[in-house]
Amino acid sequence: MSERPRLTVLSGPSGVGKSTVVAHMRKVHPEVWLSVSATTRHPRPGEKHGVQYYFVSDEEFDKLVANGDLLEWAEFSGNRYGTPRKAVQERLENGEPVLLEIDLQGARLVRQSMPDAQLVFLAPPSWDELVRRLTGRGTEPPEVIERRLEAAKTELAAESEFDSTLVNTSVEDVARELLALMQVSD
Template sequence: MSTTSGKLVVITGPSGVGKGTLLRKFLAKYPDTYFSVSATTRAPRPGEIDGQDYYFVSTEKFQAMIQANELLEWAEFAGNFYGTPRDPVVTQVAASRLVILEIELAGARQVRTTYPQACQIFIAPPSLAELERRIRLRGQDSEPAISRRLERAKIELEAAHEFDYQIINEDLDVALRGLEGIVC
């Protein structure tokens, strides 16, 4: 990676677009990248590890983090709070590392205000029909949940133009090369 100074990269896009898969491939290829761990008030899912997948905190602790300005961004989603602890991000960027945040649209908009020098990338599906197919293939959601995700995706897709770059995740290897071309 040719980065000599730190850089903050914000990645967002609709649920099911393949952000996690794309980032896992990127991080495997560039292990020196710092992937920011978010804090959340939701309960851990089976197999999730505190401090690795998320920082699992109480609602009271999360509210205290908001009040103390310890979060770079935060949002409420599906009845739980999610946010990015500020200090680890700032510390890693200052240490000349590439830092990646994978966050929701609302959080990306907040980062645009609180850290305007961040590079913002929107990951889009090739089509809404393909996004629906991917969500259904995961087999994790009920019909009402799928409908909610698709309605939310339409809103998120309308905001894609707000981002510095857009990557259409039709072919994972092509999307990975696109991400590399932007951040490396």
Template sequence: MIAADKAGGEPGPGEAARARLTVVSGPSGVGKSSVLAELRRLEPDVFFSVSVTTRPPREGEVDGYHYHFVDRPAFEAMIEEGAFLEHAEFAGNCYGTPRQPVEEALDAGRPAVLEIEIQGARQVRAAMPDARLVMLVPPSWEDLVGRLTGRGTEATDALRSRLTVAAEELSAAEEFDSCVVNTDVRSAAEELLTLVSGRAVS
């Protein structure tokens, strides 16, 4: 189900529909990566932003595809230049969304998608007020708890902390323009595509 979209409106007479940036957020375990991978498969023309990070590449990661890998001085210089739509630091590493590729995609008429956490979504809304914010949510709190506990990869304290953060993130849903419930990956991706591109999946 898609909540009513509160951002923007229909183009006026003689106005062309304009490509828009869509920011997708949601709690850990809700399935963002799976849904966005399906969205990419359904509509290859959608532009997916590649973040910049100061952390070293992991095995199998490709520079320019998974991330743009830079050192901290280069990242700080990009901050000074205003090159980011949003940026943050986690666990000693910096991450940011470069502004120029997103704006170039939108100028070319390609809808663009960012997958970032809620604080970053707020920064993007401040930098680009026309951006549409979409929260991917679970069918229920019990479903999300089941997904996280079903992983069996985290200690009890870490899991409790993750659930606390998830509850805080879900409580911010009213700040978002739309919510997509991830009951099924394919259905959620199709609903997200309708928001991103303005057309239904045939």
């Protein structure tokens, strides 16, 4: 009898490549269930309700919070994002590996509400590489980049709070290491 899968939380600084690693991993192992967050922001072109996010009104989000239906939630740029608790628990009870890709604040909240969750920190190969990734997008004004870099320093300092660290030198390698931590057989 193998152990029941644990919830795995992937976190790390902005720009480290979390979503790229997750997308690659899910292409190779579609059975890994990635939790879909609820958000109060409006869909961007091409986004579908229930696929990228569950798009909800402020009132609906207030209800989710009040009823304790979210494992964690946070606010960014005037919008709220949260992880629905029920879907995560159902998948885990069915023995499916569950992955959450969230920020540091969310990871800390999950640790409080599900102490047995496995927290994995995705680190950049170096500070210079992270700076390059954050500035290289070329889509944001300097003050936004400055804020992101400040936030990244804080996020990097939290690495010791995590159960394990993976260094993102190669998307394929990190995806493989993450699957091994989740005990998903190749």
